Each structure stands twice: as C-alpha cells, then as structure tokens.
Amino acid sequence: MSKNSLEFEKPIDDLLHQIKKYEDLSSGGKDYKAELQRLRKKLAKVEKEVFGSLTPWQKTQLARHPDRPYPVDYFNMMLDDFVELHGDRRFAEDYAIIGGMGMLEGRPVMIIGNQKGRDTKQKIKYNFGMANPEGYRKSLRLMKLAEKFGKPVITIIDTPGAYPGIGAEERGQSQAIAENLMEMAHLQVPIIAIVTGEGGSGGALALGMGDRVLMLENSVYSVISPESCAAILWRDASKAADAAEPLRLTAQDAYSFKIIDSIIPEPTGGAHRDGKAEATVLKTAIKKHLEELDRFSIDELLENRYNKYRRIGVYEEQ
Amino acid sequence: MSWFNNPKTPKTPVGDKQLKIPEGLWLKCENCKEILYRKELEKNLNVCMKCNYHFRLSASQRLGLIYDNGVYTEFDNNLAAIDPLKFKDSQKYRDRLKNSQENTGLKDALLNTQGKLGGYEMVICAFEFSFMGGSMASVVGEKLSRGMERAIQLKIPFMSISASGGARMQEGLFSLMQMAKTSAAVSAMGRAKIPFISLLTDPTMGGVSASFAMLGDVIIAEPGALIGFAGPRVIEQTMKKPLPEGFQRAEFLLEHGMIDMIVNRGQLRNRLVQILNFFNSQTAGYAGKDACGQCLTV
Structure with missing residues (x-):
C-alpha cells in the first residue's frame, strides 16, 4: 500500500x-x-x-497525487531519446521547467514540461513546479529553436501555477507569460499541449497554447486554484473542496466547454496505478494528433490556431 | 517575549478605498491625507495637488480626457455576460453582474471605442474598474479582440487602458482563455504593423498584466499604479517576509525595465500625440506596404 x-x-x-x-x-x-x-x-x-x-475536489487531489507520473516521467517512458537544453540566455536556469530535444518513435520533437520533484530536495530545486520568468523564457527559446528547424512542439503541463515571488515580479513574471502567449499564437510549427496533472492558471497557460490541447482524464485546469478561490470568496483556504465545485475545473468540464480537444483516458484509479500503460496511451494520442496536424500548411495551421482561441467565450448580444 | 514579534498587519493596498470619491465639497487624499477641495481636484484631473496621487477614474472619464474634445463612439455595447458555469458562492454571479450593471450603467467591465486623438483616428479599449474589479471574462476578451481587429481592418493605432484585478474567476477557464485570445489578437496586430500603446493604471494585475497589457509596443503607466502578476498579499505569504518599499508600483517597474515610461495624467494627451506622430510619420519608408501608413486622417 x-x-x-x-x-x-x-x-x-x-x-x-x-x-x-x-x-x-x-x-x-x-x-x-x-x-x-x-x-x-x-x-x-x-x-x-x-x-x-469522483467529486471535482477528489479529481483535484488525484491530479496532484504524489505518485502520479510527472511530465519528466512521461518523457522517460515515451521518448526514444532526450537531450535536455538549459537556460534562458537572459538571467538563469529555471529547473521548474524542463525541455529539450526529444525523439518520439524516430520523430524529432521539442518537448517541454513542468518539474515538480518527488522528494524534498528535488521539490526545493524545482520550486514545487512553480516557474519563474526564466522558466517561461527558456521554454520560449526552445520553441523558437524548434520553429527555426521546423520541429513540432509538445508541452506537458503539471504545475500549481507561476511562482508568486518578489524576484519573479522584479524580472517580469507577467511579461514572460504574456510573451509566451503572443509568440505561441504565431509559432510556425505545430504545438500540442497536454495537461497531465494540475493546470494552474496563467502559469499553465504559458505552456498551454496550441493547435491541440488535451487533458488526462483525472487532470484539472483552472483559472485559480480552489484554495485561492476559497481564500478570496470566504477568506478561508481550507474550504477548497467547496470552491472546486463551482470552478468547473475537471477535464470533462473543459471538454464540455469545447476549450480542449480531447480527453486522454487513464487506467481505473488514475495514471499512477499504471504509469507505463498511461505513457503508451499518451504517446499514441500525440502521434495521432501530430499526423493530423501534418496535413495542414503553416498558414492554415496559424489561421486555425487563431480561430480556435478567437471563438472561446460565451456572451449574448442584446 | 511574544510582544516583540507581533506580526505587522499588512498594509491595506492604497486604492481599494478611493474607488468612489465620497460626495461632498471636500475630501481627503488617501495617500497624503491632505484635505482637498473637490472642484479644484476635478480641475486637476483628479490628481492630488499636494502629493500627485492619481485617483482612480472611470472608463468614460479617462476616454473623455484622452480623445480630442472628449468625443468618441462606443462599439459593441450590446455584449453582455451569460453565466456559463452557473457560478455561485455567497452570491450568484448573475446577481453580481446585475449589481455592477446597475452601479456603473455598463454591461461589462470594458468600453470599446473609436475616436480621434491629436487628429489621428484610433481605437481605445478602456477598463471600468468599478465593474467587478475590472475583471476580464468572455465579454471583456471579446470586446478587446474586436477592438484590435477593427484597428487592423482600418489600419489605425490601438490603445488599451487597463484597470483590472485580473481574470474573472466566475467564468473559470473561459476567463483564463481570454488571455490567450487577446494575446493572439496582439500578435495579429503585430504582423499587420498596427501600433499598440498600452496604458497601465492602478491596478493592472494577474491575467490582464500577464497577457495583452504587457505586450504593448509602448507601455505607459500612471504614477503609483500597482502593476504585477501575483497580488502583494499572496507574495508576502509565500515569501514570509515584508515586501520592499514601493514593490509592484509603476516606479518599481520602470526601475526594473518593464515599462517605457511613467506619465502624469496632465501630460498624457501630449505624450500620446508625440508617440502617434512617430508611428504615423509619412517620411518613414522602411515599414513595408502593410504598415499603418494611412492613420493620419484630415
């Protein structure tokens, strides 16, 4: 047990x-x-x-399960080969985001993911999966590199959010996230983004804009964490379970809102019960979507990507 | 000796209180506590005569100060939020919307407008902070995108005036995705060579600062404006230490290279015209045929 x-x-x-x-x-x-x-x-x-x-809060707990495979575990299980690339060439290396050159069944992909860490030492090194601006700038550098050499970008997302720190603000956390969004909107290679665990707000979206956005069955994606939401609504972060309900943060919700393209099934009980099987399912899904995206010209791809985000939103014209 | 370690109560952020300037002939500056004569303050564009504190303005007040003769046309004012999540906490989202609509006379937290500035035709989208903290959800994101697309279509400059706590949680992921949508629209403006001026006013936080607002070709802030990603209280709790003096204020951002300039409200119009002159100069021959060269109208 x-x-x-x-x-x-x-x-x-x-x-x-x-x-x-x-x-x-x-x-x-x-x-x-x-x-x-x-x-x-x-x-x-x-x-x-x-x-x-499962209630939304239970799904949130599953998405954060300490035994759940993290992005780097999927790298290890899915890729034939991986060469990690470091640094944002501006200020520092941010271990909260890992990225590099991957081989997915012989096909080169630029693969980027969040790092949470399993033990205390790792968690501190990876800052509990919360990136500083350098992490987002590194990821953008890698995406630009992929664009230059025509390689698709795969992002694997599992983060509580961008780091709310003094240094992060000093070095432009907002600017770094915003720039990723703008650049990803017109990056001239296919992008597939997959939320495998926690999709924590802007910090997740900064890696999450793509031609295809997928979520694992028990992952969550939210504008704000249930804890913070509860802290704002009831001034009590311990009411997170209550806040998880109205936020509609499950993969099934996101799919029903047509905000994501598909849900990747997990083994009964969650991905951590059989990580290897999950990695195979994930790999198959990525390959399928890559093949679909290969059929589009870059212009079509970019137009579709723009329209994909352009249509998100619900309102009435009175 | 626990009394030595009495935790300091965090300072209430300046600004939350003077959202509405109380009625009356006189009022007190929230910053320097000086008693100010209301009429004189209004004549001074709601900037404290003693300490230069910039009081918050409504969207229509701002537009009135910026456009030539305060004249502009509003677009898309028929867009209204629906409640996709059926969000309810202590209050229903629908009721919050209704209250804000009654208090502001607006349907949502953004005005999408067009008019002339220094003779230049342009699109300006301005946030209304008193509408649910200027939060961005579907309607705000849609109006911003339409505003930017209109600027592209008409080949005229675009400006945003931000005053927002960030993404509106009552629309969940729909709100988060407005960050992507508006940033994609900025990217489209960039490729069409449409000049984008972003004015950051108190406050510009969270999902608004982490999307289109920090993507301006020129970024201007008002003195003292709170600008950042995470809220100061959250950061203080995370770091477990007091925040540096002036943290996340406009001056702090300028110091850290994040914005182009801080401009006093009284000088703003002139400064904007200077910037528009630069972008619209007919003598510049490098921008290519797609460039915004027809902006000068009459």
Whole structure:
C-alpha cells in the first residue's frame, strides 16, 4: 500500500493489500481461489463506486497525487531519446521547467514540461513546479529553436501555477507569460499541449497554447486554484473542496466547454496505478494528433490556431 | 517575549478605498491625507495637488480626457455576460453582474471605442474598474479582440487602458482563455504593423498584466499604479517576509525595465500625440506596404 494514499483510495488499497496477501499465500501451495475471487469481485465493485463518481475536489487531489507520473516521467517512458537544453540566455536556469530535444518513435520533437520533484530536495530545486520568468523564457527559446528547424512542439503541463515571488515580479513574471502567449499564437510549427496533472492558471497557460490541447482524464485546469478561490470568496483556504465545485475545473468540464480537444483516458484509479500503460496511451494520442496536424500548411495551421482561441467565450448580444 | 514579534498587519493596498470619491465639497487624499477641495481636484484631473496621487477614474472619464474634445463612439455595447458555469458562492454571479450593471450603467467591465486623438483616428479599449474589479471574462476578451481587429481592418493605432484585478474567476477557464485570445489578437496586430500603446493604471494585475497589457509596443503607466502578476498579499505569504518599499508600483517597474515610461495624467494627451506622430510619420519608408501608413486622417 502506498504511503501516499488519498482518503478515498484507502478502501481500494486495503483490498489490493489483502489480494496481495492471499496471492503470496497461494504461492505457498495452499489454494485461496475462492477468497481471491471474492476479493477481486469486491475490488471491482468498490473501484466502480469510488472512481465512477469522483467529486471535482477528489479529481483535484488525484491530479496532484504524489505518485502520479510527472511530465519528466512521461518523457522517460515515451521518448526514444532526450537531450535536455538549459537556460534562458537572459538571467538563469529555471529547473521548474524542463525541455529539450526529444525523439518520439524516430520523430524529432521539442518537448517541454513542468518539474515538480518527488522528494524534498528535488521539490526545493524545482520550486514545487512553480516557474519563474526564466522558466517561461527558456521554454520560449526552445520553441523558437524548434520553429527555426521546423520541429513540432509538445508541452506537458503539471504545475500549481507561476511562482508568486518578489524576484519573479522584479524580472517580469507577467511579461514572460504574456510573451509566451503572443509568440505561441504565431509559432510556425505545430504545438500540442497536454495537461497531465494540475493546470494552474496563467502559469499553465504559458505552456498551454496550441493547435491541440488535451487533458488526462483525472487532470484539472483552472483559472485559480480552489484554495485561492476559497481564500478570496470566504477568506478561508481550507474550504477548497467547496470552491472546486463551482470552478468547473475537471477535464470533462473543459471538454464540455469545447476549450480542449480531447480527453486522454487513464487506467481505473488514475495514471499512477499504471504509469507505463498511461505513457503508451499518451504517446499514441500525440502521434495521432501530430499526423493530423501534418496535413495542414503553416498558414492554415496559424489561421486555425487563431480561430480556435478567437471563438472561446460565451456572451449574448442584446 | 511574544510582544516583540507581533506580526505587522499588512498594509491595506492604497486604492481599494478611493474607488468612489465620497460626495461632498471636500475630501481627503488617501495617500497624503491632505484635505482637498473637490472642484479644484476635478480641475486637476483628479490628481492630488499636494502629493500627485492619481485617483482612480472611470472608463468614460479617462476616454473623455484622452480623445480630442472628449468625443468618441462606443462599439459593441450590446455584449453582455451569460453565466456559463452557473457560478455561485455567497452570491450568484448573475446577481453580481446585475449589481455592477446597475452601479456603473455598463454591461461589462470594458468600453470599446473609436475616436480621434491629436487628429489621428484610433481605437481605445478602456477598463471600468468599478465593474467587478475590472475583471476580464468572455465579454471583456471579446470586446478587446474586436477592438484590435477593427484597428487592423482600418489600419489605425490601438490603445488599451487597463484597470483590472485580473481574470474573472466566475467564468473559470473561459476567463483564463481570454488571455490567450487577446494575446493572439496582439500578435495579429503585430504582423499587420498596427501600433499598440498600452496604458497601465492602478491596478493592472494577474491575467490582464500577464497577457495583452504587457505586450504593448509602448507601455505607459500612471504614477503609483500597482502593476504585477501575483497580488502583494499572496507574495508576502509565500515569501514570509515584508515586501520592499514601493514593490509592484509603476516606479518599481520602470526601475526594473518593464515599462517605457511613467506619465502624469496632465501630460498624457501630449505624450500620446508625440508617440502617434512617430508611428504615423509619412517620411518613414522602411515599414513595408502593410504598415499603418494611412492613420493620419484630415
């Protein structure tokens, strides 16, 4: 059982633990077929109950699950080869964003993603996945490099948001994000953006503008974190679960609003239950969308990209 | 000795209070506390005579000060928000909209206008801060995009006047995506060589500063305006230390190379005309055939 189990995962983890125990005992020679069958049936039922009706807050927790594969894990599982490129050539290297030259089944792609880090040391180095302006400027530099040599850009997004720090403001956090948006609007190569975990507001959007925007089944994408939203609405960040409801931040919401192009399915219980399988599904999706985008000329691509964002918004003309 | 460590209460941001200047003959400057005669203050463009504090203005007041003779035409004023998320906290989003509409007489937080400035025809989009904190959601993003597209179509300069707390959370992802939409429109203006002047007033924060507002060809700020990505309180909580003096104020941004200039309200019109003269000069021959060369009208 993972020490990182979420509250609602506990009954499932308990059952998995029991099954494992009986399986171990079975290998000792004694037959526990009946028990195992009963437990597996129960597991299927509980899984269906729990994961069939996740609340937005539970999805947020799954999206932030400490065992969930992070972008760099997908790099490792999906790519044949990866050469990391560092630095924004302006001020510093920002480890909160990783990027470089990837080979996706023999096809060169510029791949960029957020870094969160697993242990405390990494988390500090990667700033908990919150980029400074240098991270966004590095990502833009890599995108421009991709444009220069005609390679598509893939971004894998999982960040709580852009870093709210003194230095970040001094060095133009707003400007860095804004410039990414403007440049990505007319970058002359295909861009595919995938939210795999947390899509935290402007800090996520700064990597998230593309010809295709995809989300993993249990990922979230929001204008503001439920915690901050609760802090503003009720002056109480602990009411995040309540704020997650009205924000409509799940992948299913984003899809129903036609803000994303498709949802990438996850194994029952979430991507962390079978990261390898998820990486394969993700890779297949990227390849499919790349092939679709290959059919467009650059002019068509840019026009479609402009229109894709131009039409987002709901209002009435009275 | 816990009394030595009494946490300092964070300063209330200047500005939240003087959204509406109280009625009466006299009023107190929120910054220097000087008692000011209202008529004189208004004559001084709502800038404190003693400390140069720039009081907030409504969108229509701003446009009135900038356009020639204060004359302009408004576009798209029939656009109104609907409530795509059915958002409700302590109050329904629909009710918040209704209150703001009643208080401001506007349908949403932006005026999309066209008129003459120093004889130059141009598009100006101005935020109304008293409409839900000037927050950007679908209507604001749509009107900005239409304004920019009209500037492209007519080959005339575009200006935005920002006064906004950022993206409006009541429209969720729709609001966030307005950042992408308006930045894409700026990119389109860039390729069409349409000059874009961005005026940042108090406050220009979050999703507005992190999109079109920081993308101006020329970025001007009003003295003392709060400009930044994250709110000062959030940063203070994150950093767990007091913020430097003048943090995120216009002067701080100028010092850090983020804006072109700070201009007093009284000098703004003249400065804008100087800038428009530069962009519209008929003698410049390098801009190519797409350039905004027909901006000078009569």
